[in-house]
Amino acid sequence: MAASASSASLQLSSPSTTATWLRHRPLGLSSLSLRHHQPRRLVVLSMDAKPTILVSEKLGEAGLNLLKEFANVDCSYNLSPEELCTKISLCDALIVRSGTKVNRDVFEASAGRLKVVGRAGVGIDNVDLAAATEHGCLVVNAPTANTVAAAEHGIALLTAMARNIAQADASVKAGKWERNKYVGVSLVGKTLAVMGFGKVGSEVARRAKGLGMHVIAHDPYAPADRAHAIGVELVSFDVAISISDFISLHMPLTAATSKILNDENFAKMKKGVRIINVARGGVIDEEALVKAIDAGIVAQAALDVFTVEPPPKDSKLVQHENVIATPHLGASTMEAQEGVAIEIAEAVVGALKGELAATAVNAPMVPAQVLTELKPYVTLGEKLGRLAVQLVAGGDGVKSVKVTYASARAPDDLDTRLLRAMITKGLIEPISSVFVNLVNADFTAKQRGLRITEERIILDGSPENPLESVQVQIANVESKFASAISDSGEVTVEGRVKDGIPHLTKVGSFEVDVSLEGSLILCRQVDQPGMIGKVGSILGEENVNVSFMSVGRIAPRKQAVMAIGVDEEPSKQSLKRIGEISAVEEFVYLKL
Ligand SMILES: NC(=O)c1ccc[n+]([C@@H]2O[C@H](COP(=O)([O-])OP(=O)(O)OC[C@H]3O[C@@H](n4cnc5c(N)ncnc54)[C@H](O)[C@@H]3O)[C@@H](O)[C@H]2O)c1
Numbered sequence: 001m002a003a004s005a006s007s008a009s010l011q012l013s014s015p016s017t018t019a020t021w022l023r024h025r026p027l028g029l030s031s032l033s034l035r036h037h038q039p040r041r042l043v044v045l046s047m048d049a050k051p052t053i054l055v056s057e058k059l060g061e062a063g064l065n066l067l068k069e070f071a072n073v074d075c076s077y078n079l080s081p082e083e084l085c086t087k088i089s090l091c092d093a094l095i096v097r098s099g100t101k102v103n104r105d106v107f108e109a110s111a112g113r114l115k116v117v118g119r120a121g122v123g124i125d126n127v128d129l130a131a132a133t134e135h136g137c138l139v140v141n142a143p144t145a146n147t148v149a150a151a152e153h154g155i156a157l158l159t160a161m162a163r164n165i166a167q168a169d170a171s172v173k174a175g176k177w178e179r180n181k182y183v184g185v186s187l188v189g190k191t192l193a194v195m196g197f198g199k200v201g202s203e204v205a206r207r208a209k210g211l212g213m214h215v216i217a218h219d220p221y222a223p224a225d226r227a228h229a230i231g232v233e234l235v236s237f238d239v240a241i242s243i244s245d246f247i248s249l250h251m252p253l254t255a256a257t258s259k260i261l262n263d264e265n266f267a268k269m270k271k272g273v274r275i276i277n278v279a280r281g282g283v284i285d286e287e288a289l290v291k292a293i294d295a296g297i298v299a300q301a302a303l304d305v306f307t308v309e310p311p312p313k314d315s316k317l318v319q320h321e322n323v324i325a326t327p328h329l330g331a332s333t334m335e336a337q338e339g340v341a342i343e344i345a346e347a348v349v350g351a352l353k354g355e356l357a358a359t360a361v362n363a364p365m366v367p368a369q370v371l372t373e374l375k376p377y378v379t380l381g382e383k384l385g386r387l388a389v390q391l392v393a394g395g396d397g398v399k400s401v402k403v404t405y406a407s408a409r410a411p412d413d414l415d416t417r418l419l420r421a422m423i424t425k426g427l428i429e430p431i432s433s434v435f436v437n438l439v440n441a442d443f444t445a446k447q448r449g450l451r452i453t454e455e456r457i458i459l460d461g462s463p464e465n466p467l468e469s470v471q472v473q474i475a476n477v478e479s480k481f482a483s484a485i486s487d488s489g490e491v492t493v494e495g496r497v498k499d500g501i502p503h504l505t506k507v508g509s510f511e512v513d514v515s516l517e518g519s520l521i522l523c524r525q526v527d528q529p530g531m532i533g534k535v536g537s538i539l540g541e542e543n544v545n546v547s548f549m550s551v552g553r554i555a556p557r558k559q560a561v562m563a564i565g566v567d568e569e570p571s572k573q574s575l576k577r578i579g580e581i582s583a584v585e586e587f588v589y590l591k592l
């Protein structure tokens with residue numbers, strides 16, 4: 001008889017995840033279950049329990065108010081990189097726009113405290129995503145609220161450039177009246193190439209069509225039917241740049257798009273082409289653009305974004321008379337900034353509360369309604385992982401875990417990434433000091449050499465629930481609770497969600513039914529009358545509340561496993577007394 005409170009020191013090895021799919025019938029359940037009380041929850045917040053959120057660039061008032069309801073908010077603008085690194089170690093979340101470089105130094109300086117970086121806008125090229133992921137820091141953005149503002153700014157630049165508005169305005173203000181100098185070009189009937197047919201690009205295309213332009217687009221990843229729906233033809237990169245009178249850039253800055261407009265590609269363009277950039281400065285080789293303007297290939301350029309922001313005062317590009325420039329104003333409308341601020345505040349507060357984020361950039365992005373549906377299963381997965389690893393006694397360490405999902409849903413209708421991540425969290429956190437979340441789960445498993453294979457059992461029946469059951473098995477280990485080893489030799493726990501609450505339904509080969517709240521005592525005993533009463537009264541004497549009890553047995557009066565859910569942690573003395581009950585053969589106390 002052995003009692004053990006929680007963890008063992010284990011080594012995890014041999015990374016990777018694999019998946020297989022099988023077809024089975026639903027599994028039956030036959031266990032005796034007694035519900036005692038609804039578990040009570042006691043939440044105690046200390047005076048300084050509020051998280052701290054650093055806002056390093058100007059954010060709309062409505063968003064700030066939302067943040068302040070939940071956290072201490074430190075609005076510190078124009079921080080130097082050193083100041084940011086100093087402050088960040090005291091912050092749980094950071095909200096930035098495009099002006100703050102959130103590099104590896106920032107994550108290292110946070111020493112694990114920084115849990116969320118919120119990008120109040122779309123482009124996340126100023127955040128080191130690899131470093132964020134390695135540090136388990138979630139990055140969320142606000143991808144929709146500034147789309148229209150950016151598209152409108154693109155159209156504003158297009159029309160202003162075509163009619164020399166900026167230069168003519170400066171000339172009039174300088175006391176001149178140069179009507180012949182500022183003759184423009186018309187837009188109607190001209191060809192516009194939209195490079196990057198995403199949210200902003202498609203809104204620009206829609207508006208340009210309204211101006212009577214012929215719009216084509218290049219985007220290797222955009223669906224043709226979305227383009228056709230607004231009367232835009234998708235073409236190759238070379239066709240787009242070589243036949244167009246105007247080229248408007250709307251792709252993200254990535255390794256593939258960096259300096260995509262360079263000497264070679266400017267040489268392919270139609271003489272007199274006009275360029276608009278409200279995407280990112282880095283997609284244009286700025287030196288090559290100056291040369292192309294001087295060579296007469298590019299007649300004019302209208303730029304909102306630059307490789308270095310702000311650009312140097314003596315920038316040849318900015319100073320060029322055929323260039324108009326704005327200081328990264330694409331998202332800067334009152335409406336967009338209020339929208340972005342609310343969008344990012346909600347995402348950051350949600351993430352700090354531990355909710356799954358729908359706008360996560362470095363974690364699986366799952367639509368909000370799917371997240372809501374999966375929530376209890378995600379909790380189930382984490383708790384099964386926690387239970388399984390606490391049941392391990394020794395062996396060569398936890399190296400190989402198999403997760404089996406039983407579901408009536410079609411394989412492509414069940415996203416298991418969230419579940420796998422939370423099972424991984426449950427498996428790793430009780431035996432290490434590592435903080436595991438959706439962001440770094442796969443990375444951490446790989447680093448620790450934990451191999452997780454996933455198997456899918458396709459059930460017949462109604463696919464109303466995403467999952468019927470989840471089973472977690474750890475191979476090649478011994479257990480501190482021998483009954484947790486299944487007939488096939490693995491530490492095995494299985495659970496399902498009932499009425500929105502995760503339940504443990506199987507331990508080893510024994511069927512039980514206990515809600516996974518509070519903590520758990522598992523006892524193997526010889527089935528006989530009075531056992532529930534004996535254990536219950538030992539716990540009752542200590543005022544430990546039993547939330548659930550369930551007995552799974554091979555046959556009446558044979559071996560049985562009793563699962564007891566408790567709200568409070570029993571003392572070592574009580575656990576010892578349970579172990580001393582004569583019919584109890586082994587027992588274990590597990591923290592959920
Ligand atoms: N100036 C501003 O203030 C401002 C405001 C909003 C957005 N932006 C920038 O505009 C860009 C687009 O934003 P969005 O919200 O439309 O993003 P989005 O993700 O909706 O669209 C980007 C599109 O670019 C496409 N793309 C990726 N690689 C490409 C390539 N090599 N060639 C062509 N297309 C490619 C993608 O398939 C996608 O459809 C981003 O760079 C964003 O940072 C700037």
Ligand SMILES: O=C(O)[C@H](O)COP(=O)(O)O
Pocket residue numbers: 097098099120121122123124146328329330331332
């Ligand atoms: O990517 C974006 O959302 C835009 O570039 C806006 O950037 P900003 O928030 O710094 O204005």
